[in-house]
Amino acid sequence: MDTCIRYLNFAILLLFTLCYSYQAVFVLIRWFGKKKKYQAKTQHRYAVIISARNERAVIGGLLDSIHRQNYPSELVDIYVVADNCTDDTAAVARAHGAVVYERFNHVQIGKGYALNYLFRCIEERVGLDTYDGFLVFDADNVLDENYITSMNDVFDQGYPVVTSYRNSKNYGSNWISAGYALWFLRESKYLNGARMQCGTSCAISGTGFLVASEVIRENHGWKHHLLTEDIEFSTDSIIQGRVIGYSEDAVLYDEQPVHFRESWNQRLRWSKGFYQVLGSYGKRLAEGIVKHHSFQCYDMMMTLAPATLLTLLTIVVNLVFGFAGVILGHTSWTVMMLEAVGGNLFGIYMSLFFFGLITTITEWKRIHCHAGKKILYLFTFPIFIFTYIPIAVVAIFKKVTWVPIPHTIAKNVQEIRS
Structure with a gap:
């Protein structure tokens, strides 16, 4: 039995290593690879698309940052859908x-439905073909003044979808907001x-992306209505063979939750949404991997795969063996359980700390808070990610609906950077 326990833990460790080692290679690529420069030949015409629900406190800041863009204002129109609002978001x-x-x-609730409604309104008003592409934002976002120019540089290379660099308004608020922000920075830089x-x-990440008008026409609007419509859209696009581009110079700032309850609810929706997407698209991703040897499909499958559940299963199995050892008098089982659980948790903590460390080092100047907090939140970052484990479990059994997260931080780019 001792050998079986050791083999089980080794097999799980090997599985994790094989599945996710490519992300460590990504780090090396970013360190030693040459970053490509893009220069647009054409300034395209865009519509900005914003879905807002009770966002009067912050939407003005986003709209002001759009008006301040170093891009011809006559080529940018702004559309807002005030979705089930009970405040004066529309008037603002x-x-x-x-x-x-x-x-x-109040039946079709969620960002996906709101986006689809807004696309229909634009089609009726001026026609989707009026625009070359649509820039999609959340109401709490604020844009760097070169955002649209930088997105246009990449879009002009022929990418049907382009995502951007996701930074934070409130990195230094507390360990929760920093946990979100560091994850998004790492996702932008190293994924x-x-x-x-x-x-x-x-892959797009919630907000701050550009979609070509032909993609919206092909999809007959916005057809993605699962709880994580961004991941669903990314997965569907990859299965269809689209390559989503990325503009690192297009910097967007958004507000992260600071209260654990709000964070729990948001990440519960994300976890449930990931399960939904995996259930709906997993078979086609697997076919892309097996039949077409598609790395894009493999990468997205690893993004969707519930690694937190495998981690929890490993801990539970080892705990069962450990308690059995206590009852049956096999102290070696208990010792191995303690070694395995402690070793697994320590290994995961150090892996997360490593990714947080390299992200903090390379993005130091882009993280806008005091140096002491940047260092402190390196140590709490793995703990923040660990809190996904109970969330991932609850998401399996709980019916989850879309719940808005309140936003209150109204800052412009200069205030964020100061």
Whole structure:
């Protein structure tokens, strides 16, 4: 039995290593690979698309940052859908120069439905072909002044979808907001950045992306309505063979939750959404891997795979053996259980710490908070990720619905950087 326990733990460790070692290679690619420079030949015409629900406190800041772009204003129109709002979000958006539509639908709830409604409104108003592409943002976002220019540089290379560099308004608020922010920075720098250098597909992350008008026409609007519509869209695009581009110079700032309850609810929706996407698209991703040897499909499968559940299963199995050892008098089982559980948790903690460390080092100047907090939150980052384990378990059994997260931080780019 001792040998079986050791083999089990070794097999799980080997599985993790084989599945995710490519992400360590991504780090090397970013360190030693040459970053490509893009220069657009054409300034394309865009529509900015914003779905907002009770966002009067922050939407003005986003709209102001759009008006301050170093891009011809006559080539950018702004559309807002005030979705089931009970405040004056619509009035604030109109006062800041946006074309606003108000939607009230308490059955079809979620960002995907709101986006689809807004695309239909634009089609009826001016036609989707009026624009070369659509820039999609959340109401709490703020854009660097070169954002649209940088996105246009990549879009002009022929990418049908382009995502951007996701930074944070409130990295230094506490360990929760820093946990989110560091994960998104790492995702931008060492996942999407490496994918772009390798010529494989990136993935959009919630907000701050550009979609070509022909993609919206092909999809007959926005057809993705699972709880994580961004991951669903990315997965569907990859299965269809689209390559999603990435612009590292297009910097977006968004607000992260600071209260654990809000964070729990948001990440519960994300976890449930990942299960939904895996259930709906997993078979086709697997076919892409097996039949077409698609790295893009493999990469997305690893993104969707519930690694937290495998971690939990490993801990539970070892605990069962350990307690059995206590009952049956096999002290070696208990010792191995303690070694395995402690070793697994320590190994995962150090792996997360490593990714957090290299991200903090390379993105130091882009992380806008005091140096002491940057260092402190390196140590709490793995703990933040560990809290996904109970969330992932609850998401299996609990019915999850879309719940809005309140946003209150109204800062411009200069205030964020100061």
